[in-house]
Amino acid sequence: MMTCHECGQTMVRDARPVVLIYEGHFITVDLPGWYCACGESVHSSKEMTVSDRALDLLKARAGGLLDANPGQLTLLRDCRADCQQPG
Ligand SMILES: [Zn+2]
Numbered sequence: 001m002m003t004c005h006e007c008g009q010t011m012v013r014d015a016r017p018v019v020l021i022y023e024g025h026f027i028t029v030d031l032p033g034w035y036c037a038c039g040e041s042v043h044s045s046k047e048m049t050v051s052d053r054a055l056d057l058l059k060a061r062a063g064g065l066l067d068a069n070p071g072q073l074t075l076l077r078d079c080r081a082d083c084q085q086p087g
Pocket residue numbers: 004005006007008009036037038039040
């Protein structure tokens with residue numbers, strides 16, 4: 001159970017799409033964490049690895065290293081599986 005530090009409501013466990021933008025490139029990831037109706041969200045460092053990895057991907061894309069590389073999607077899928085394990 002988690003209480004929102006902004007409004008005091010009970011937060012819910014969810015994974016919601018977040019858009020990350022880096023130098024004109026963008027990607028959407030489902031970020032697991034605690035979400036509040038007021039818009040606040042709280043994420044553990046482990047959960048943040050989802051966006052960290054996506055950001056690495058974006059940086060590589062911005063550098064032209066991973067264009068049209070089918071491994072990109074695999075990376076994200078693997079990350080999601082990791083992050084949904086208990087603990
Ligand atoms: Zn709130």
